[in-house]
Amino acid sequence: MSADNHNIAYLCTGKICENGLADKVAMRWISPQFERTDVTFAELDEQSNRFANVLSSLGMGKGDLLCTFLPKCMEQFFVFLGSLKREMITGTLFSNFGEDALLDRLGDSGAQVLVTKRSLYKKVERIRPRLPHLRHVILVDVADHLADDVLSYARLMDAAAATFETPATSAGTPSVLHYTSGSTGKPKGVLHRHGSILQQSRTCREVLGLTPDDIFWCTADQGWVTGTSYGIIGPWSLGVTQVHYGGGYDAGNWMDLLAGEGVTVWYTAPTALRMLMREDGETYEGVDLPALRHICSVGEPLNPEVMTWAGKTFGREIYDTWFQTETGAIMIANRPGLPVRPGSMGTRISGVEPAIVADDGTICSPGEHGNLCVKQGWDSMFITYLNNPTAYASKFRNGYYHTGDMAWQDEDGYFWFLGRSDDVINTSGHLVSPFEVESALLELPEVAESGVIGVPDELLFEKVVAYVHFHRGIDLTAELELKIRIHVANRLSSLAIPQEVIGVPSVPKNKSGKIMRRVLKAQYLGQDAGDISTLEE
Numbered sequence: 001m002s003a004d005n006h007n008i009a010y011l012c013t014g015k016i017c018e019n020g021l022a023d024k025v026a027m028r029w030i031s032p033q034f035e036r037t038d039v040t041f042a043e044l045d046e047q048s049n050r051f052a053n054v055l056s057s058l059g060m061g062k063g064d065l066l067c068t069f070l071p072k073c074m075e076q077f078f079v080f081l082g083s084l085k086r087e088m089i090t091g092t093l094f095s096n097f098g099e100d101a102l103l104d105r106l107g108d109s110g111a112q113v114l115v116t117k118r119s120l121y122k123k124v125e126r127i128r129p130r131l132p133h134l135r136h137v138i139l140v141d142v143a144d145h146l147a148d149d150v151l152s153y154a155r156l157m158d159a160a161a162a163t164f165e166t167p168a169t170s171a172g173t174p175s176v177l178h179y180t181s182g183s184t185g186k187p188k189g190v191l192h193r194h195g196s197i198l199q200q201s202r203t204c205r206e207v208l209g210l211t212p213d214d215i216f217w218c219t220a221d222q223g224w225v226t227g228t229s230y231g232i233i234g235p236w237s238l239g240v241t242q243v244h245y246g247g248g249y250d251a252g253n254w255m256d257l258l259a260g261e262g263v264t265v266w267y268t269a270p271t272a273l274r275m276l277m278r279e280d281g282e283t284y285e286g287v288d289l290p291a292l293r294h295i296c297s298v299g300e301p302l303n304p305e306v307m308t309w310a311g312k313t314f315g316r317e318i319y320d321t322w323f324q325t326e327t328g329a330i331m332i333a334n335r336p337g338l339p340v341r342p343g344s345m346g347t348r349i350s351g352v353e354p355a356i357v358a359d360d361g362t363i364c365s366p367g368e369h370g371n372l373c374v375k376q377g378w379d380s381m382f383i384t385y386l387n388n389p390t391a392y393a394s395k396f397r398n399g400y401y402h403t404g405d406m407a408w409q410d411e412d413g414y415f416w417f418l419g420r421s422d423d424v425i426n427t428s429g430h431l432v433s434p435f436e437v438e439s440a441l442l443e444l445p446e447v448a449e450s451g452v453i454g455v456p457d458e459l460l461f462e463k464v465v466a467y468v469h470f471h472r473g474i475d476l477t478a479e480l481e482l483k484i485r486i487h488v489a490n491r492l493s494s495l496a497i498p499q500e501v502i503g504v505p506s507v508p509k510n511k512s513g514k515i516m517r518r519v520l521k522a523q524y525l526g527q528d529a530g531d532i533s534t535l536e537e
């Protein structure tokens, strides 16, 4: 095996075994019923080899595209690594997605293979006629093949060889695909490359502070970048044991898991910490976490009061970290050895040059507000938006990638988050596109038009609010509101459900017909809408 092989899956399995850790537990899988299964690095290697061979037997190879559409389950990890060994591009789709969200992503990616569960496949079946590229569906929970193109994972894996020679993969070879939401247009496919592992590995050491003796738990779903960069790649590249839990949020179970598994480093999100903060104090009585060294957080601003609460309750430092789907790995962070300034995201990590850039392209001085940018060329920089090179190019100016966030930097290099420069909504750490919600609402016969915004929320950071102009004679009733919510959940996902629906006689638009969400937001917050000279008469 070549010394400069950048293949993510090889570096997370075969290489770790070659380094003498074959019998070490790579994953302690805990089912929603709290049954435990240990998977060693040798087993992880073997299972992913088998899946790589499955893909070969199906005629799939380098550059072909596979998506998973799975709830948390062990197969997710074997499939992810197996398809990367085969040098395919691997997309992970959040299992809560509804039909429209799926169609956009599967359609745009042109995925030829989809790995899912029988119950979730029902959603796919309805849109399959519109997915001409999809050749093979593999179901992880059926014993036998259901059709020539609807196959049983178990049957395929049984027939596959346990060894696979991973090709020497260059750093530039495309690897992982995640879709991200913008404020206009369809979601964009953020494509990464195998070389991203350098940064994911480095940040696991420098920021999360991981060493081979750690027991690491990342609560993110594999449908999002944190779930792959830090729930798979970074920790396994260091030979770290990861706990993966198939259940959802439950304060009691989470405390049992942290204590029972002896978790040493825990990576979670501010909404989860705020939910924990709301629990009865009894939840934490007698909870002893001697093994836990620190807690890290990502996805939304970490409010100083949450930091204080978590610090007091767990007696540990909470390190906020900042990154996004496009950056592939942590760019700015608090970390061991760096004094925490509550409310700040921390300082830049090595190998990365973030800067605050003014709209005219000049670099801002300390204290000045501006666009949070990152100097082009870091190891885990995305390589394109799939099928959308124009959108990709538009993100780079004067050698800087524009993140879409606004921030400022203090004299000592600490970054402070201000908000988004666009209308994208960040609800519980997940980006929701107002455009996608507006499009889904338009599918309802009662809706004439709508404007969707995010407004501050104590628990979720932001909540989705829909201003809806209904057709003549239609009134907003509790029943209609429920219908709207169910519709959005079915078409997009439960994350996108409007928490509030407000009926209006018209939606403000500018002269070119663009919905002025800024005006709606000001209206909601009782603020001055600023310059409304471009508003449609």
Ligand code: AMP
Pocket: 180, 225, 297, 298, 299, 300, 301, 302, 320, 321, 322, 323, 324, 325, 326, 345, 403, 404, 405, 417, 419, 420, 426, 429, 430, 431
């Ligand atoms: P995503 O690409 O879905 O992972 O979302 C990335 C976005 O989440 C960023 O551009 C920020 O707007 C937000 N975000 C991530 N981490 C933080 C953080 N530590 N503080 C504030 N916002 C964050």
